[in-house]
Amino acid sequence: MTVAAKKRKPADESGAIFDRELDDLPQELRWREWMGRIEAVLFASAWPVGREDLARVVGQGASVEILLDDIQAELTGRPYELVQVASGWMFRTRTQFADAIKAAADLGEQSLAFTEMEMGVLCAIAYHQPIDRAGLAEIFGKEVSRDLLARLRYKGLIASGPRSPRPGAPHTFVTTETFLVTFDLQSLRDLPELEVDPRDPG
Amino acid sequence: MTYYTTATFDDQTKLPQLPGWVTFGRAETLETVAFRSGAALTVLNQLVGNVRQDMPVRLLANRLALTAATATSKLEGRLARETDIRDAYHLTPPGEARGPDGDLLGFWREAVRLRLGGPDEIADLVGPDLAEEVAGWLDIGQERARTHGPLAGCVATLKAVLETDDRAERVACLLSDIVLARTLNWKTLLPVSAQRLKKTMLRELAAKGQEAELAVQVQILDNIEEMIRLARKLACRGEALRGIAPKLRAKGSDAAVDVFLSEDAVAPASMLSPHIRGTSIPMTARAARRFCDRLVELGVARELTGRSTFRLYGIVP
Numbered sequence: 001m002t003v004a005a006k007k008r009k010p011a012d013e014s015g016a017i018f019d020r021e022l023d024d025l026p027q028e029l030r031w032r033e034w035m036g037r038i039e040a041v042l043f044a045s046a047w048p049v050g051r052e053d054l055a056r057v058v059g060q061g062a063s064v065e066i067l068l069d070d071i072q073a074e075l076t077g078r079p080y081e082l083v084q085v086a087s088g089w090m091f092r093t094r095t096q097f098a099d100a101i102k103a104a105a106d107l108g109e110q111s112l113a114f115t116e117m118e119m120g121v122l123c124a125i126a127y128h129q130p131i132d133r134a135g136l137a138e139i140f141g142k143e144v145s146r147d148l149l150a151r152l153r154y155k156g157l158i159a160s161g162p163r164s165p166r167p168g169a170p171h172t173f174v175t176t177e178t179f180l181v182t183f184d185l186q187s188l189r190d191l192p193e194l195e196v197d198p199r200d201p202g
Numbered sequence: 203m204t205y206y207t208t209a210t211f212d213d214q215t216k217l218p219q220l221p222g223w224v225t226f227g228r229a230e231t232l233e234t235v236a237f238r239s240g241a242a243l244t245v246l247n248q249l250v251g252n253v254r255q256d257m258p259v260r261l262l263a264n265r266l267a268l269t270a271a272t273a274t275s276k277l278e279g280r281l282a283r284e285t286d287i288r289d290a291y292h293l294t295p296p297g298e299a300r301g302p303d304g305d306l307l308g309f310w311r312e313a314v315r316l317r318l319g320g321p322d323e324i325a326d327l328v329g330p331d332l333a334e335e336v337a338g339w340l341d342i343g344q345e346r347a348r349t350h351g352p353l354a355g356c357v358a359t360l361k362a363v364l365e366t367d368d369r370a371e372r373v374a375c376l377l378s379d380i381v382l383a384r385t386l387n388w389k390t391l392l393p394v395s396a397q398r399l400k401k402t403m404l405r406e407l408a409a410k411g412q413e414a415e416l417a418v419q420v421q422i423l424d425n426i427e428e429m430i431r432l433a434r435k436l437a438c439r440g441e442a443l444r445g446i447a448p449k450l451r452a453k454g455s456d457a458a459v460d461v462f463l464s465e466d467a468v469a470p471a472s473m474l475s476p477h478i479r480g481t482s483i484p485m486t487a488r489a490a491r492r493f494c495d496r497l498v499e500l501g502v503a504r505e506l507t508g509r510s511t512f513r514l515y516g517i518v519p
Binding site: 050051052129130159160161162163164165167169171172174176187188189 | 278279280289290291292293294295298299300301302303304330331369507509511512
């Protein structure tokens with residue numbers, strides 16, 4: 001939330017006159033305009049947009065939830081949908097069209113393609129965070145390369161966490177908000193439950 | 203001028219204490235819970251409610267934040283241990299991510315710093331998704347507290363939140379604590395509700411009525427009794443630390459003692475040096491370490507982790 005607060009500062013200063021209330025429009029049109037604004041904001045953003053950011057483009061009393069519901073209702077049958085993820089709402093193509101998109105072109109999605117080992121390490125971090133390289137080595141039975149971790153970090157899926165209380169104070173790894181969005185999780189609680197308690201060394 | 207001795211409780215025997223008939227046996231009906239909680243809250247209020255010089259309320263609040271974090275971690279199914287949560291919070295360098303465990307303790311530590319009147323602060327802590335409904339949930343609890351007593355108010359709020367979102371355990375516990383603190387006119391929020399609540403209790407509370415409500419009320423009463431014991435212990439520990447303070451001759455030792463009187467875990471390397479937290483008094487890492495070891499030597503503090511590096515010290519037993 002602090003990030004959002006920082007981001008919108010400049011907008012507040014420059015956008016001196018922005019008519020949120022639209023008092024001159026009849027109610028019906030006003031509502032449509034608000035829906036349009038929310039849709040436009042979400043469309044223009046590659047990133048999930050938080051509730052409060054959306055609330056700033058519509059009137060004071062307008063319920064963002066109802067507006068979003070109305071937009072969602074109009075999108076039934078379309079190949080994309082409006083979904084709520086960790087930090088807000090975003091547009092996303094429906095999963096059934098994944099193959100079509102893959103077949104069509106390289107859409108820059110390459111950056112999120114994983115090798116098996118990367119996926120394994122990412123899972124290990126997700127379940128055992130905060131965990132350092134030594135901890136990962138214990139799980140995989142071999143050293144996890146710094147390059148691999150650097151790649152995951154470059155994709156924004158993991159970040160440095162607390163220092164591990166071992167000699168050398170290695171930093172641990174934790175998953176990020178991007179991780180949640182990428183795997184369509186609202187929180188870490190949505191991780192599928194493991195059959196064995198992941199935190200139980202026995 | 204007359205000096206009444208009632209205002210100064212200088213040892214454990216003079217601190218307000220739970221009468222035996224509050225803790226004797228088990229509360230089995232809503233009426234007995236109401237009766238016993240009244241007595242227990244009076245004692246707790248005498249300990250923490252008014253401005254008492256000898257009660258380190260900030261220390262108590264921080265210590266409770268840690269146990270609340272451990273309890274909520276269980277409720278949320280993460281099952282992190284208390285030591286892991288404490289490490290995650292205290293060993294994260296500034297600017298780095300604390301991870302889920304450290305964030306959870308961060309949540310409760312922010313909670314005990316809340317100004318209880320400020321709806322914006324509460325909304326910030328709760329997060330944008332649920333913020334809109336906070337006022338409503340608090341009203342439900344406070345209204346219920348007015349007619350049926352504080353514990354009933356806490357439970358009403360817990361129930362209202364969980365009925366809307368059964369995964370908002372930490373928010374439910376937080377708001378329940380706010381209801382209690384407001385009802386009792388406390389200046390500081392103390393995390394009472396979350397301590398040792400069980401997941402099944404909350405699940406039943408959201409699903410069923412009366413019976414589950416009694417179980418949760420009994421648990422909160424238990425938590426309050428436990429808090430009284432802890433508060434008495436902390437008051438004594440604090441007193442012991444203040445007693446030996448004149449013997450400490452390190453530069454800035456008064457300020458360092460104050461850190462120990464407000465934090466349950468003190469990392470000498472980051473909290474006492476290069477500056478003693480909250481002041482501009484410099485202390486070298488070595489001096490900080492020696493200071494902590496000196497407190498252990500004098501028997502007023504303990505090393506909490508059992509490690510030889512990354513040590514954390516505290517006066518809490």
